[in-house]
Amino acid sequence: MEIPGPEPCAGGGAGAVAAAGGLHVYQLRLHAEYGPVVRFQLPGAESAVSVADPVLLEAMAHLDRRPEGLFSFLDPFFEAGNIQVMPAGEHGPWRRLMLSVLAGRPSHERHFPRFAELVTELADRWAERADGVAVGLQKDLTTLSLRMICAYALGDDVVDPERAVAAFEDVLTEQLSRLYGVPGRERGGAERAREALGHLRASVDRVVAAHRRGGAGGRSDLIGALVDAGESPARIRDTVMMTLLAAHHTTGVAVSWTLHLLGRHPEAAERVAAELDRVLGGRPAPAYGDLRRLPYLTMVLKEAMRLYPPGPYGARETTESLTLGDYVIPAGTTVFYPFWAVHLNPEHWPDPEEFVPERFTPEAVAGRARLAYIPFGLGPRGCEGAQLAMMEAELILAVLLKRFRFRPEPGHEVVPVERFVLWAADDIRMRVSSRAAP
Incomplete structure (x- = not known):
């Protein structure tokens, strides 16, 4: 059976994505119109299929090749x-090394x-403001x-976080605009991206060099494990850069969307x-062992990541x-599992756009398809830092919600947009x- 989807068009699909x-x-729109399996065009992928059915995704869980162009x-x-x-x-040995550090209790x-x-x-700084003053959560x-992952991956808070966040954004915005042909990129973006990348590399290099000398970087479990494994200086820097990039985006955004939803659901x-x-x-912050005793907070976080998954998709080649239900997908095809479309699939999530933390009770989870919830991906290329990210997010939420109430800013519209992660436009x-x- 032929896989349904829109007719091919000029531009390789970039215009449709941008529009x-x-x-x-x-x-989301493709699956709403064409069903759980859709073919479509996308820059960086000559032949692409998206799968939003968690049962069909089981046949993809073993795939271990990512499409290079994408x-x-x-x-x-x-x-x-x-x-x-x-x-x-x-990738296999590298992944096992990363999991030994990032997933280790x-x-x-x-x-x-x-x-x-x-x-x-951060909570103390917010407390110094007058009650009811609006805060930009994402920023x-x-x-x-980023401060947290710097402390973890670099050994301490040795990078200027605000400059580093801006540097990552400059590089990603420039690269994504080239890939998807996004119009309106301001002049000078390429030069800013080069300068930003140089700043990030130099920052990481200083810490790696200090670690090798036995200096400040010596407290980094990640760098220590990479050095002990005999990884090259270039691979060590690359791994640290990727960890900083992935961790600071996803955790901060996940907590922001969670507080957004709680502000709209005061009960x-x-x-x-x-x-x-x-x-x-009376303690203002939990101890590590307390996180296991906060099941409802964990359910709230998971439901928020279902409704607003920080990452956009996973992809394999x-x-x-590969046979998926009634369809045969040829070798060499880029296959997507779109987190948002999977998480809003009404066949597996009744009233999918409603915020219902009780979806994540043990009983509810046991009665649902295993891959209906995949915010960190699946299979041999799933996120190595998933457990670390959950621990960080739960800690942040516990501290902030113990001390503060969060209410929507009147007149402020929250609009989800894609900026490498699922961001809010303003x-x-x-x-x-x-x-x-009171």
Whole structure:
């Protein structure tokens, strides 16, 4: 059976993606019109198919090749080769090394006190403002998450976070605009991107060099593991750059969308606050072991990442023909699993656009298709930092929701847009007030 989809058009699909406002929304529209399996055009992928059915995704879970053209926008971040498209034989050992650090409880527990300090510093700054003053969540929380991942991956807060966030944005915006032909890129963008990339590389190089000398970088579990494994200096820098890029975007954005949803569902916010009061008592921040005792907060975070998944999609390339239900996908096809479309599939999520944290009770999860929820991807190329990201996000939410109430800023419209992650076009501005205030 032929896979349904729009008729081919000039430009390789770039115009359709740009007109929709990004790949997130474009894939949502394709699946709404054509069903759970759709063929479409996309720059960087000669033949593309998107799959939004979690049952059909099971047949793709083993795939271990990423399409090089699709991830070429990340090439400037890497010197030893694009980590995102490493061949399977090289990727497997590297992935096991990364998981031994990023997914390890001892490493998380060791860094937890420093993470709590950083979150508390942000909360203290917010507390100094008058109650009810609006805060731009994305800006502050993305900077916070970069500080946290710097402490983890670089050994301490040695990078200027605000400059680093801006530098990552300059490079990504320039590269994505080239890939998708996005109009309106201001002049000088290419030069700014080159300067930004130079700043990022130099910052990481200083820390790696200090680690090798036994200096400030010596507290980095990640750099230490890479050095001990005999990785080249270029691969070490590339790995650290990728970790900084992926971690600061996703965690800060996930927490921002969670607070946005809680601001619009005060009954859920009150239930989170009551759980925090019961578990923490008078303590302003949790200990590492307390996170297991906050199940409702975890459900809220997971539901927020279902409704607003930070990443846009996962993608693989078939090395042989693949049967998906009634369709046969030829070898060499780029196959997408679009997180947003999967998470809003009404066959697996009743009333999919409603915010219902109870979807993530153990009983509800057990009764649902395994791949209906995939915010960190799936299979051998899934996100190595998923457990670290969840721990960071839960800690941030616990500290902020113990101390503050978050209410929408009147008149401020929150519009999701794609900027490498699912961003809000004009930030997420919310009024922040002390829970002790009337």
